[in-house]
Every structure is written in structure tokens, then in C-alpha cells.
Amino acid sequence: MKFASLDQFLSEGKTALAKGPLALVFAEDPVELDTTIRHHLDAGFPQLALFAPDAFVLPAELEAKIHRIPYDVDTVEALVEAVNKVIAAAPGIWLYYCYNAEYLFHPFCETRNIREMLAFQTEERRDALLSYVVDLYADDLNDFPNAVSLERAHLDKSGYYALGRPDLSNNGYPKDRQLDFFGGLRWRFEEHIPVPRRKIDRIALFRTKPGLVLRPDFTLSDEEYNTYACPWHHNITTAIVSFRTAKALRSNAGSRFDIQDFKWHNSTPFTWHSQQLMDLGLMEPGQWF
Structure with a gap:
């Protein structure tokens, strides 16, 4: 409609x-x-x-x-x-x-749909899921000038890390069960990425409620929504594989001519399968076996 x-x-x-x-x-x-x-x-x-x-x-x-x-x-x-x-x-x-040009993956998505995962998450008494935005890029920028190719998509198999998220209301001590995650093209070409846009975590899937507000850094006003797990065990996380950063780096005049190739020794073809993302530590099944 x-x-x-x-x-x-x-x-x-x-x-x-x-x-x-x-x-x-x-x-x-x-x-x-x-x-x-x-x-x-x-x-x-x-x-x-x-x-x-x-x-x-x-x-x-x-x-x-x-x-x-x-x-x-x-x-x-x-x-x-x-x-x-x-x-x-x-x-x-x-x-x-x-x-x-962004694609959501959840654990076992080849055989279980999004409604099944959310039903389990609801049983876990969790109202949000953390997503890692994993950069995709074409393997040859001469063949694909905008860096987008589903058939020849690659991702970084290493180079990801996390830092404690400081709580400015509590003298900068790390927030409970919250981390800022980095990696991918935003890390390798960080000189072309504004500091507030360098992290790759996003709360992209959540249950709405009155008064809840999404903030420009893709976190939510309820701090429990921004946690990667509950206090008692690991929870499901998801991945959003995304050509967005690659497209931006190729379209921006300040970076286009500085970057001849996105591939490096830690590039690997993306198989478009959830198991690859779990094997690389970019997605967590939690208690959902």
C-alpha cells in the first residue's frame, strides 16, 4: 500500500x-x-x-x-x-x-524465521537484540566501482574489538553489560570516518514501548535495551551485513581517490550463511540451540 x-x-x-x-x-x-x-x-x-x-x-x-x-x-x-x-x-x-543494501542475519536463519527468534527472545524476558553491522565490499573495485556485488561480496574475518562504554553520569566508569564495538572498513579506514560513526554496534531490533526513544548513535533511551546480554547468561545477537560503508567510501570525494582496494590479507568471501557469522564471532546464538 x-x-x-x-x-x-x-x-x-x-x-x-x-x-x-x-x-x-x-x-x-x-x-x-x-x-x-x-x-x-x-x-x-x-x-x-x-x-x-x-x-x-x-x-x-x-x-x-x-x-x-x-x-x-x-x-x-x-x-x-x-x-x-x-x-x-x-x-x-x-x-x-x-x-x-543491508541484510539482517540471525542464528540459524536458514531454518528458523524471525518470528521464531523473537518468540524465544520474549521467553528470555529480553526486549532488544544487539546487532553488529558487518561491512561487506566487492573484491574488485575496477569491476564494481560502487563496491557492491552480492555474488563477490567479501568481509573482514578479523580486526574486530570492543571497548567499555563510559557512563558520563558516573565519572566515566563503564556501563553495565554495554560495549562499543569496532572493526571492518570503519576501523581500517578510520581517517575517513567521523569519530561518532566509527562504532559498528546498533540496536536495530527491539520491542517498542511508550516513552522509548532511538538516539542518533543507534542506542535507545532505556539503557537495558543497549546491553549485549542479561545478567545471568548470554543472549542472542544478530548481524546486519552491510554495503553502506563501502558505498560511502567510494562515493565520497575525500576518500574515493585514496582507496584503490578494500581487500587485505584478512578478507574472505561472504557465504551468505549464518554459520559463517557465528564461526567468526560476529553473531551469538546464546541459549537458542
Whole structure:
């Protein structure tokens, strides 16, 4: 269904907002927009809303399966504003957001859908999941100048690390069960990445509630939502494999001519399988065996 505005979607999109889980896809450009939508529908999201300019064309059969809202995603703040409006309009549902050319993976997603995982997470009394945004990039920038190729996608198999997240309200002591994660292209080419955008963790899948607010650093106003695990054992984490950083580094004039290749000795082909992400420590099944 097509809506004239975000406000109309929030007032009339009862089907999407009533139950969830609801996926929000924000299109910064048309690159791999159709595959992004198909991936998340196949993952088991019963409802998906696309925020994109009208100029971005989709196949008719795909348009029929989604809710479409005209929207310019020109800044992170634009995404945050839209997500927060959806949170306020639809309390109590599981909500997910991502950009185009980003693909959510959860443990065992080849045989278990997103609704099954969220049912288990609910039984664990957890209202959010930590996602690692794992950079993907094409293996040859001469063949793929925008660094995007699903068939020849690569990722870094090492070079990831975490630092304690300081609590500025408590003399800078680390927050309980919260870490800032780094790695991938944002780490290897950090001189081209603003400091606030270097971390790769994102709370992208969570249960909405009254008063909850998404912040520009992709954390939420309820600090328990930002934890990687509960106090008593490990919990599920997810991964969002993403061409977004590679695309930005290739389109930005300040970095495009400084980077001839994204491949290095720790690059490996991405198999598009959850087991690879778990083997690399980029996703955690927790107690969900």
C-alpha cells in the first residue's frame, strides 16, 4: 500500500502497526533496494515499510507486498526521527530498521524465521537484540566501482574489538553489560570516518514501548535495551551485513581517490550463511540451540 506521507502511514497503516514484527527499510539510494526488501520478507517479517523517494522504482509484485512512504533519508537524524514516530504510534510491537543494501542475519536463519527468534527472545524476558553491522565490499573495485556485488561480496574475518562504554553520569566508569564495538572498513579506514560513526554496534531490533526513544548513535533511551546480554547468561545477537560503508567510501570525494582496494590479507568471501557469522564471532546464538 502506498501512503502520501509518514503521518498518513501512522494514522491509517493499522495493519502494519498493530502487531509486528515490522521492518522499516530506509533507502538512501536505489542500490540493491529490491534485494534488501526481498531478504527481509523472506526472513519472516510479516510487515515491511519502505521509506524512499518516489523516484526509486520497484517491481510491481514487490510494491504489492510492502507499505511505501515517500521520504528523503538524507541524514541519520532523518531515520531517527521516522523511527521515533513509529515507536510512539505503535507501542508493544517488535520493530526493526535498516538501510538499503543491508541484510539482517540471525542464528540459524536458514531454518528458523524471525518470528521464531523473537518468540524465544520474549521467553528470555529480553526486549532488544544487539546487532553488529558487518561491512561487506566487492573484491574488485575496477569491476564494481560502487563496491557492491552480492555474488563477490567479501568481509573482514578479523580486526574486530570492543571497548567499555563510559557512563558520563558516573565519572566515566563503564556501563553495565554495554560495549562499543569496532572493526571492518570503519576501523581500517578510520581517517575517513567521523569519530561518532566509527562504532559498528546498533540496536536495530527491539520491542517498542511508550516513552522509548532511538538516539542518533543507534542506542535507545532505556539503557537495558543497549546491553549485549542479561545478567545471568548470554543472549542472542544478530548481524546486519552491510554495503553502506563501502558505498560511502567510494562515493565520497575525500576518500574515493585514496582507496584503490578494500581487500587485505584478512578478507574472505561472504557465504551468505549464518554459520559463517557465528564461526567468526560476529553473531551469538546464546541459549537458542
